[in-house]
Amino acid sequence: MPWEVAKAAIDYVLDHENSPEFAYENVIWDFIGGEPFLEIDLIDKICDYIKMELFRRNHHWFNSYRFSFSTNGINYDSEKVQNFIKKNREHLSIGITIDGTERKHDMNRIYKHTERGSYKDVVRNIPLWMKQFPDEGTKVTISSADIPYICESVLHLYDLGIHIVNINCVFEHVWKDGDDKLFEDQLMQLADAIIDRDLYKDYACSFFSENMGKPLDCKLHNQNWCGAGQMLAIDAAGNFYPCTRFAQYSLRDKEAWIIGNIHDGIDQNKLRPFLTLDRCTQSTPECVNCEVAEGCAWCQGENFDAAQTHTVFERATAICKMHKARVRANNYYWNKLYRKLELEGKREEFEANKKDVKPEIC
Numbered sequence: 426m427p428w429e430v431a432k433a434a435i436d437y438v439l440d441h442e443n444s445p446e447f448a449y450e451n452v453i454w455d456f457i458g459g460e461p462f463l464e465i466d467l468i469d470k471i472c473d474y475i476k477m478e479l480f481r482r483n484h485h486w487f488n489s490y491r492f493s494f495s496t497n498g499i500n501y502d503s504e505k506v507q508n509f510i511k512k513n514r515e516h517l518s519i520g521i522t523i524d525g526t527e528r529k530h531d532m533n534r535i536y537k538h539t540e541r542g543s544y545k546d547v548v549r550n551i552p553l554w555m556k557q558f559p560d561e562g563t564k565v566t567i568s569s570a571d572i573p574y575i576c577e578s579v580l581h582l583y584d585l586g587i588h589i590v591n592i593n594c595v596f597e598h599v600w601k602d603g604d605d606k607l608f609e610d611q612l613m614q615l616a617d618a619i620i621d622r623d624l625y626k627d628y629a630c631s632f633f634s635e636n637m638g639k640p641l642d643c644k645l646h647n648q649n650w651c652g653a654g655q656m657l658a659i660d661a662a663g664n665f666y667p668c669t670r671f672a673q674y675s676l677r678d679k680e681a682w683i684i685g686n687i688h689d690g691i692d693q694n695k696l697r698p699f700l701t702l703d704r705c706t707q708s709t710p711e712c713v714n715c716e717v718a719e720g721c722a723w724c725q726g727e728n729f730d731a732a733q734t735h736t737v738f739e740r741a742t743a744i745c746k747m748h749k750a751r752v753r754a755n756n757y758y759w760n761k762l763y764r765k766l767e768l769e770g771k772r773e774e775f776e777a778n779k780k781d782v783k784p785e786i787c
């Protein structure tokens with residue numbers, strides 16, 4: 426992204442302080458897509474400009490902002506990145522993406538034009554990251570080939586000192602016959618390990634949630650799953666999208682859904698469908714009446730990409746059998762855990778301290 430585009434994008438957002446699209450008390454400036462720390466000089470300049478402008482304009486986001494990064498962690502310990510962290514420490518969230526054990530991580534994360542995986546270059550930076558951001562979690566994405574490594578990978582991430590593992594299955598139509606059974610087996614092995622080794626006290630995995638696997642009433646639970654259309658994604662050319670998943674480089678079968686640009690602003694007609702999205706309007710009757718609907722996620726971009734027509738009102742359900750498998754393993758996990766806690770007389774103490782981790786989908 427050229428500096429001029431970044432500056433114009435920031436000016437556009439800050440010039441519209443009172444528009445409904447930006448009427449939030451706080452803001453997250455999220456650097457995602459590609460590896461942000463490759464451009465640390467530009468990002469430092471962008472962040473300095475944001476801070477100066479918030480101050481100069483006496484903007485209500487002054488001191489109510491966060492810079493958020495999803496990084497592969499490879500140059501996390503470089504002098505420039507570390508200086509940036511020191512400078513912005515109080516307003517930073519940084520998530521390093523590490524997928525689990527070396528064989529799991531290196532299945533998908535290979536250096537360009539080589540067969541070398543990046544695991545070793547990432548894992549050496551985990552202790553420094555955890556020291557600086559002990560409450561951050563990592564994001565793991567599961568596709569068909571990854572299923573056999575789920576249990577060992579989550580346990581490995583715990584061993585590395587990462588306390589929160591956000592993990593989810595991809596929404597694309599990649600699942601083979603039998604994947605749901607394999608997935609359930611992996612989650613039950615993981616459940617046994619977490620409970621038998623008392624890891625549930627200090628570690629969390631978003632696969633296991635008490636808020637999952639029940640029917641949902643459209644009158645009471647009708648909100649959209651994600652924030653597509655409630656946020657603004659901006660590409661290197663200065664185009665606006667309802668989420669980065671609607672940019673051309675993220676789409677498989679559809680053309681990009683551009684909702685404006687830094688010169689002309691937001692086109693409300695292009696944004697409007699996103700403002701009326703809810704769960705039941707876009708779901709099939711099977712999903713509306715589903716006995717285990719709670720926690721069954723969707724990605725708005727994948728819904729659009731997989732839809733028969735140019736619409737965001739058609740829910741993709743390739744994940745269906747994986748969600749049902751997850752619900753079965755989840756029931757096993759909570760049954761086993763509560764039985765153990767009852768036997769040990771520790772249920773009340775656990776209930777008072779427990780945290781639930783909502784799966785991140787992107």
Ligand code: SF4
Pocket residue numbers: 711712713715716717718721742744745746748749
């Ligand atoms: S995708 Fe399947 S599991 Fe999810 S709500 Fe629809 S029917 Fe239920």
